[in-house]
Amino acid sequence: MKVEVREPILALLFLIPACIGVAALYYYPIVQTLIYSMHDLHYTLDWIKQPATLQNYLEVLHSANFWQSFRYTVYFTVIGVSFQLLIGLGMALAAFGLSPVLRIIVRVMIVIPWVIPPIISAMIWKWLFNTDVGLIGYILVRCGLVAYPPAFLSIPILAKHCIILADIWKWSSLMAMFLIGGLAAIPQDIYDAAEVDGARPWFRFRKVTLPALLPTISVAVLFRSMDALRTFDIIYGLTGGGPGTATETLSSFAYKFCFEYGKFGIGSAYAMVVFLLIGIIAVLYVSRIQGVLRFRK
Amino acid sequence: MAEVHLKELTKKFGKVSAVDNLTLTFRNKQLTVLVGPSGCGKSTLLRTIAGLEMPTEGSVYIEDTLVNNVPTWDRNIAMVFQSYALYPHMDVFKNIAFPLQAKKVPKAEIKQRVEHVVEILGIAELSHRKPRELSGGQMQRVAIGRAIVRKPDVFLMDEPLSNLDAKLRVNMRAELKHLQKDLGVTMIYVTHDQAEAMTMANTLVVMNSGRIQQAGDPEEVYRYPRNMFTAGFIGSPAMNFIECYFDSERNLLVNQSFNYKAPATVRESLRGKLVENLILGVRPEDISVSLSPSPYAVPCAVYMTEPLGKEVLLTLKIGSLLIKAIVSLHLGLSTGEKGWIKFEEEAIHLFDGISGEVIPLPQLEDN
Amino acid sequence: MKKREYHHYRPYMTRAKQLLAVSLIVIFCLLPLYYIFITSLKPDGSEYKLPLEVWPSQPTLQAYRTILGGGDINFLVPLRNSFIVSSSVTILTLLLSGLAAYAIARLRFRHKIPSLLFLLMGAVIPLASTIVPTFMLLRTFGLLCTLPGLIIPNTIYNVPLCTWLLVCYFAEIPFEIDDAAKVDGYRPLQIFWRVIMPLSGPGLFSAGIFAFLGSWGEFMLASVVIMGVPSAETVPVALLNFSQYYRLQWTWISAGIIVSVTFIVLLAAFFQRWVIRGLTAGSVKY
Numbered sequence: 001m002k003v004e005v006r007e008p009i010l011a012l013l014f015l016i017p018a019c020i021g022v023a024a025l026y027y028y029p030i031v032q033t034l035i036y037s038m039h040d041l042h043y044t045l046d047w048i049k050q051p052a053t054l055q056n057y058l059e060v061l062h063s064a065n066f067w068q069s070f071r072y073t074v075y076f077t078v079i080g081v082s083f084q085l086l087i088g089l090g091m092a093l094a095a096f097g098l099s100p101v102l103r104i105i106v107r108v109m110i111v112i113p114w115v116i117p118p119i120i121s122a123m124i125w126k127w128l129f130n131t132d133v134g135l136i137g138y139i140l141v142r143c144g145l146v147a148y149p150p151a152f153l154s155i156p157i158l159a160k161h162c163i164i165l166a167d168i169w170k171w172s173s174l175m176a177m178f179l180i181g182g183l184a185a186i187p188q189d190i191y192d193a194a195e196v197d198g199a200r201p202w203f204r205f206r207k208v209t210l211p212a213l214l215p216t217i218s219v220a221v222l223f224r225s226m227d228a229l230r231t232f233d234i235i236y237g238l239t240g241g242g243p244g245t246a247t248e249t250l251s252s253f254a255y256k257f258c259f260e261y262g263k264f265g266i267g268s269a270y271a272m273v274v275f276l277l278i279g280i281i282a283v284l285y286v287s288r289i290q291g292v293l294r295f296r297k
Numbered sequence: 298m299a300e301v302h303l304k305e306l307t308k309k310f311g312k313v314s315a316v317d318n319l320t321l322t323f324r325n326k327q328l329t330v331l332v333g334p335s336g337c338g339k340s341t342l343l344r345t346i347a348g349l350e351m352p353t354e355g356s357v358y359i360e361d362t363l364v365n366n367v368p369t370w371d372r373n374i375a376m377v378f379q380s381y382a383l384y385p386h387m388d389v390f391k392n393i394a395f396p397l398q399a400k401k402v403p404k405a406e407i408k409q410r411v412e413h414v415v416e417i418l419g420i421a422e423l424s425h426r427k428p429r430e431l432s433g434g435q436m437q438r439v440a441i442g443r444a445i446v447r448k449p450d451v452f453l454m455d456e457p458l459s460n461l462d463a464k465l466r467v468n469m470r471a472e473l474k475h476l477q478k479d480l481g482v483t484m485i486y487v488t489h490d491q492a493e494a495m496t497m498a499n500t501l502v503v504m505n506s507g508r509i510q511q512a513g514d515p516e517e518v519y520r521y522p523r524n525m526f527t528a529g530f531i532g533s534p535a536m537n538f539i540e541c542y543f544d545s546e547r548n549l550l551v552n553q554s555f556n557y558k559a560p561a562t563v564r565e566s567l568r569g570k571l572v573e574n575l576i577l578g579v580r581p582e583d584i585s586v587s588l589s590p591s592p593y594a595v596p597c598a599v600y601m602t603e604p605l606g607k608e609v610l611l612t613l614k615i616g617s618l619l620i621k622a623i624v625s626l627h628l629g630l631s632t633g634e635k636g637w638i639k640f641e642e643e644a645i646h647l648f649d650g651i652s653g654e655v656i657p658l659p660q661l662e663d664n
Numbered sequence: 665m666k667k668r669e670y671h672h673y674r675p676y677m678t679r680a681k682q683l684l685a686v687s688l689i690v691i692f693c694l695l696p697l698y699y700i701f702i703t704s705l706k707p708d709g710s711e712y713k714l715p716l717e718v719w720p721s722q723p724t725l726q727a728y729r730t731i732l733g734g735g736d737i738n739f740l741v742p743l744r745n746s747f748i749v750s751s752s753v754t755i756l757t758l759l760l761s762g763l764a765a766y767a768i769a770r771l772r773f774r775h776k777i778p779s780l781l782f783l784l785m786g787a788v789i790p791l792a793s794t795i796v797p798t799f800m801l802l803r804t805f806g807l808l809c810t811l812p813g814l815i816i817p818n819t820i821y822n823v824p825l826c827t828w829l830l831v832c833y834f835a836e837i838p839f840e841i842d843d844a845a846k847v848d849g850y851r852p853l854q855i856f857w858r859v860i861m862p863l864s865g866p867g868l869f870s871a872g873i874f875a876f877l878g879s880w881g882e883f884m885l886a887s888v889v890i891m892g893v894p895s896a897e898t899v900p901v902a903l904l905n906f907s908q909y910y911r912l913q914w915t916w917i918s919a920g921i922i923v924s925v926t927f928i929v930l931l932a933a934f935f936q937r938w939v940i941r942g943l944t945a946g947s948v949k950y
Contacts (some may be wrong), residue, residue, distance in 0.1 A: 006852070007771045007772045007773055008774070010771060010893070011772075012767075012773075014763040014764060015763070015767050015768075015779055017763065018761060018763065018764035019764070019783065021760060021816075022782065025801075025820040025821070026744055026785075027786070027798075028797065029795075029797035029798050030789050030793055030794055030800075032797035033794060033797055049843050053702045054915075091689055094685035094689065097685070098686065105690070106685075106686060107937075107940060108933045109689055109693040109694065110689065111933060111939055112929055112932070112933070113693055114932075115922075115932040116929070117880060117881025117883065117899075117950055119880060119881070119883040119900045119904055119929075120881070120900060120903060120921055121696075123903065123907055123917065123921060124697065124700050125690070127699070127703065127917070128696055132712060133712050133713070133716065134713060135716065159929075164589055169692070169696065172692075174943075177943045178694055180940065181940070185944075187380070187382070189380055190383070190384055191378070192376075194384075194399075195368075195369040196349070196369055196370075196453075197375075197396035197443065198371075198447070199396075199399040200370050200399070203399055207398070208384060211387075212385065214386070226788065229790075232791075232792060232883075232884055233883045234906070236541045236883075236904075237883075242670060251790065251792040254792045255792060255795070264753050264796055267796065268793075270792075271790075271792050271795075271796070272793060274790050274793055275789060275790060278789075
């Protein structure tokens with residue numbers, strides 16, 4: 001039959017542009033990065049390229065820089081995503097108990113932090129964390145918690161957490177949006193059934209709402225974790241990795257080694273580690289997604 | 298086991314009254330069915346009794362206690378929903394155990410009671426399946442199980458059988474009725490299916506537009522409808538309504554298509570009263586059709602025949618009027634043929650054409 | 665019992681709680697931006713004065729005039745560039761993703777899942793891990809410091825997500841429509857253009873918005889591709905360079921921020937329905 005022959009060819013035609021693009025700008029580069037990471041590649045006045053197999057990796061794994069940034073990357077991800085989930089959950093639940101007018105206001109509000117480009121939100125928070133006139137310092141002083149506003153971005157331990165705070169601000173709304181979708185997918189009548197069955201509000205939340213929301217939560221957490229592990233923009237914009245190297249993440253080091261120090265081999269090694277981490281999470285993510293898609297077979 | 302009493306209950310959504318100044322008592326240990334077309338307020342009424350809706354005005358009493366301000370979870374009621382509302386992430390056992398968990402019943406007792414319930418309902422082997430792995434009928438039983446495990450005062454059922462296929466529905470009706478009797482609970486059952494209502498009810502309550510049209514025994518409601526709505530809603534195929542007026546001189550009920558000799562009961566009750574704007578009501582099964590003329594019988598032509606197995610539903614044309622009659626298969630009338638019809642005297646209903654209320658006719662001795 | 669309002673089977677929180685919740689959310693989301701906004705309205709130099717005010721005592725548009733002035737600093741150029749890049753990316757992404765998603769969701773062929781995975785797995789690969797070869801690639805094709813050098817990669821970076829979104833949307837259109845169209849004599853490409861595309865309006869809209877927003881805020885690649893060519897900078901890069909050069913002029917930087925985000929904030933606020941719908945398109949169903 002003509003149709004049987006035609007459609008696969010048509011499908012091929014439709015798929016080719018996207019596939020070529022993805023192959024050229026995703027798959028080819030990652031393979032290249034792998035290759036670079038196995039070469040002694042750097043740029044001083046000229047390109048120097050010599051094969052070095054695993055030497056870069058050894059060097060990296062032995063460097064304090066690597067381990068520090070690795071620890072911070074993981075710490076940043078775990079703390080950040082947890083708080084984003086909590087705050088996002090609060091916002092989503094609140095959004096569901098609101099009358100229509102207020103609900104629209106809230107939906108507009110939560111879109112805003114998400115929409116602002118990460119680098120720009122970093123700048124916003126830079127000003128908020130300004131030692132002399134930053135809002136955060138001002139609030140702390142006003143509340144009597146400290147006498148003088150601390151130098152937020154110059155003290156390593158503070159800087160680390162300030163970045164996490166900025167990240168939480170930006171991404172909680174994304175979690176909220178995911179969770180709103182998840183909450184909306186729960187059939188409404190099971191809440192009625194739970195009420196009739198004698199469940200008080202808190203019991204209902206624990207035993208009906210949360211478990212029903214669990215699939216959405218795990219998908220959202222995995223999704224956001226993949227992103228958090230590769231954070232670059234916020235770090236670069238807020239502290240540039242400082243003070244010293246306190247707030248460097250794997251991605252920021254990858255960038256720096258390549259484009260600031262010219263050591264492409266080392267930078268690529270860092271880049272491959274990032275990829276590996278994300279790949280692990282991605283495997284978890286894919287196994288979690290139960291698509292309810294009906295394809296035409 | 299409790300009586301539910303509604304006093305002047307009104308529920309408005311914005312300007313629309315879903316339930317309008319309703320006063321009604323659901324007797325203890327009875328199966329009361331609320332029946333009516335979609336949107337008549339029966340589900341809203343049920344939800345108000347459950348506490349899922351707050352009354353705009355009026356009161357709800359369960360066992361003589363005013364429960365308006367008692368939250369749903371503290372009212373000792375159980376409800377089965379049209380969509381079953383099973384908890385999708387819990388298996389059958391946990392679904393049924395849920396209400397007991399909510400009341401902090403000890404674990405051992407929960408196990409015992411749940412196992413007992415699944416035995417009764419014949420779903421023991423499904424205990425560890427999740428709702429999405431169950432068929433409609435199975436989900437239904439789980440929903441019922443979840444309701445009976447608690448031994449509530451009142452059972453509320455919101456069109457529980459509507460999502461089942463026809464055969465299963467008929468079987469389940471009998472089961473539910475048995476269950477109610479065995480457990481001796483007060484059950485309030487909502488449906489839009491009048492046949493279901495008729496078969497199941499101890500007491501039938503017909504509703505329309507938020508108001509009670511008639512309440513009583515099913516047979517009483519069927520035989521002696523108090524208004525046109527009830528008469529037309531209960532009974533299938535529906536009652537025929539014929540506009541006419543009463544000619545007291547000639548003792549005829551006159552319609553533009555035919556004249557019918559008014560029976561004695563009509564003559565008596567209409568003497569000296571309003572004679573125009575009448576509606577004559579007669580059920581299809583109360584019309585006798587014969588192949589040969591007889592005194593006072595009205596001639597008609599067969600417009601359409603619909604065989605129903607052992608009976609035939611005839612649509613008969615008299616002048617410009619179409620009425621339906623149910624006759625035995627043996628009559629042998631087919632489309633286009635002529636027949637003569639008579640209405641069963643005791644089964645004639647007269648309604649006021651403007652108000653829709655029935656005009657009471659003196660009863661003949663019929664026991 | 666607390667007074668809850670019920671309306672059509674959906675309980676609300678008490679009025680008081682509602683207002684509290686909304687206030688908290690509004691403060692959380694808007695406060696940082698608000699502070700920047702009032703900073704941008706302060707006269708030059710006065711942003712370092714204490715105490716902080718809820719509204720500047722001497723509001724002025726000085727900062728805006730400076731940055732939009734057209735003298736040394738002209739923020740209109742990056743704005744224009746970003747706009748060009750994002751619009752082009754949106755159109756191209758919709759085209760590429762649309763075709764691919766249509767094929768996967770509605771055409772008959774083997775190897776559907778592998779094709780979809782091939783396209784989706786790109787999203788897993790972080791930009792940091794591909795940026796160097798991408799840079800080299802762009803250099804080879806002479807696309808450095810050009811807008812197409814940003815447009816093409818950004819398009820591809822949006823393809824995985826948009827394809828997934830559109831597959832979900834396309835899959836929701838009943839298949840009988842295709843069959844009906846075929847019976848009526850339409851050929852597959854025609855069916856795509858005249859039947860499916862119009863019906864998936866909301867899906868395309870959501871995907872388009874994502875593509876636009878994503879490419880507007882992209883920084884890493886932009887900073888690398890546009891190396892020191894101010895006329896080709898996009899907003900994020902321009903703003904960062906600006907903030908590093910005029911490190912202490914926070915009124916100016918704030919004005920720059922406000923100018924940069926106003927457009928997309930309005931865009932997203934206006935279309936929040938599609939944004940949220942798009943995000944939940946692939947969510948778990950029971």
